[in-house]
Amino acid sequence: LSQYPHINKGLEGIVAFSSTKSFIDGQEGKLIYAGYTIDTLAENATFEEVCFLLWNDRLPNQSELDDLTSKLQGERALPESVLNYLQNTSKNAEPMAVLRTAVSILSDFHEVDADTSKEFRLNKAISITAKIPTIIAAFDRARNDKNIVEPLSDHSTAYNFLYMLNDEEPGEQAEKTMDLCLILHAEHGMNASTFTNRAICSTESDMYSSVTGAIGALKGPLHGGANQAVMNMLLDIEEQGDDPVDYIENRLANKEKIMGFGHRVYKTMDPRARILRGMSEQLSKETGHETLYEWSEAILNTMKEKIGIDPNVDFFSATVYYSMGIKPDLYTCIFAMSRVSGWTGHYIEQAENNRLIRPRALYTGEKDLDWVPVEDR
Ligand code: SDX
Numbered sequence: 001l002s003q004y005p006h007i008n009k010g011l012e013g014i015v016a017f018s019s020t021k022s023f024i025d026g027q028e029g030k031l032i033y034a035g036y037t038i039d040t041l042a043e044n045a046t047f048e049e050v051c052f053l054l055w056n057d058r059l060p061n062q063s064e065l066d067d068l069t070s071k072l073q074g075e076r077a078l079p080e081s082v083l084n085y086l087q088n089t090s091k092n093a094e095p096m097a098v099l100r101t102a103v104s105i106l107s108d109f110h111e112v113d114a115d116t117s118k119e120f121r122l123n124k125a126i127s128i129t130a131k132i133p134t135i136i137a138a139f140d141r142a143r144n145d146k147n148i149v150e151p152l153s154d155h156s157t158a159y160n161f162l163y164m165l166n167d168e169e170p171g172e173q174a175e176k177t178m179d180l181c182l183i184l185h186a187e188h189g190m191n192a193s194t195f196t197n198r199a200i201c202s203t204e205s206d207m208y209s210s211v212t213g214a215i216g217a218l219k220g221p222l223h224g225g226a227n228q229a230v231m232n233m234l235l236d237i238e239e240q241g242d243d244p245v246d247y248i249e250n251r252l253a254n255k256e257k258i259m260g261f262g263h264r265v266y267k268t269m270d271p272r273a274r275i276l277r278g279m280s281e282q283l284s285k286e287t288g289h290e291t292l293y294e295w296s297e298a299i300l301n302t303m304k305e306k307i308g309i310d311p312n313v314d315f316f317s318a319t320v321y322y323s324m325g326i327k328p329d330l331y332t333c334i335f336a337m338s339r340v341s342g343w344t345g346h347y348i349e350q351a352e353n354n355r356l357i358r359p360r361a362l363y364t365g366e367k368d369l370d371w372v373p374v375e376d377r
Pocket residue numbers: 010187188190191192221222223224226256257258259260261262263264265307309312313314
């Protein structure tokens with residue numbers, strides 16, 4: 001391996017693919033999905049339009065958008081055995097683990113790799129994207145001994161998810177907030193879950209396997225799991241009656257990582273955090289959770305002053321979801337509900353220009369050991 005003298009731990013700075021899905025300027029704090037800035041999309045798009053954009057590299061016209069929306073609406077229902085699984089698994093299971101298993105089971109009921117056409121892959125992407133909200137809502141209701149609410153055959157992904165979760169029609173603001181969260185989380189370059197998804201795709205495995213693997217990668221607290229950890233930190237501060245600044249300073253003194261801060265690519269404020277910060281401020285005030293928002297700001301200032309690190313997407317999304325009355329252990333599932341659009345877009349891109357992903361490791365073990373019989377070890 002003498003030709004590989006340098007190890008890029010965590011693959012930092014390695015460019016392994018070309019992609020038309022998104023561009024991140026980590027110095028300037030800019031994010032673009034297939035040509036459109038995140039601010040433009042946040043202001044104008046719907047999640048369904050963003051799905052089309054990530055799957056086709058262009059915005060849909062009205063009839064294409066109507067067609068995609070109705071296909072997504074038509075694919076929301078789950079096979080009976082997935083519903084049975086959601087009703088019968090442990091009520092204490094982690095929702096992300098349940099989502100991972102349920103997506104995996106879905107493949108038993110669909111042709112997985114019958115066809116390599118773009119249309120076949122797009123239909124798979126639509127089917128998986130449409131079913132993830134149903135899985136999350138159904139498990140949450142089942143674990144709370146509530147009736148499972150069947151998906152609607154109309155309305156947006158955001159509306160239908162909140163409806164299935166709460167068994168009541170969401171207001172316009174709740175739908176808009178959820179839609180915006182879905183737009184903001186849809187795509188982000190070669191993050192760990194998208195990389196996992198592309199690595200699985202590169203073996204010519206199917207899209208269910210790729211999405212299942214990606215959910216497993218997203219679940220960890222260094223990635224998507226951070227939003228739940230942020231909320232748990234804020235609730236911990238509340239429960240302990242701690243001062244948030246002291247709390248953070250003590251943890252930094254113990255060399256602990258503060259969830260929702262730092263990023264491999266951004267060296268400034270994550271533009272999604274900037275948008276979510278405004279949403280968090282407004283919603284927290286409207287719902288009587290101002291204190292949590294004020295603590296978030298105090299934590300942000302402390303992190304900036306003490307170690308010069310900015311918040312990432314997971315920091316303010318926590319208080320946004322909390323203000324919407326959503327349980328913290330569903331936050332990462334909502335991330336997955338959105339990011340599946342990016343994962344499947346990358347799956348199609350990888351599949352259409354594939355080469356097996358297979359890096360190397362520098363071997364640092366022994367090479368000349370003699371065999372010792374088991375009884376002598
Ligand atoms: C997401 O990749 C993506 O694009 C991901 C994502 C997406 O949309 O897909 O943006 C979503 O996953 C956001 C990140 C969520 N994770 C967290 O919030 C967990 C807390 N953050 C960190 O653990 C960390 O910042 C990472 C994991 C996000 C990034 O890790 P890196 O790039 O490997 O950086 P590092 O751990 O080597 O940190 C560099 C320095 C270290 O200090 P030194 O050893 O150099 O003195 O910065 C410090 C770190 O200790 N540091 C932190 C910190 N983040 C970095 N110190 C305290 N708290 C933190 N959060």
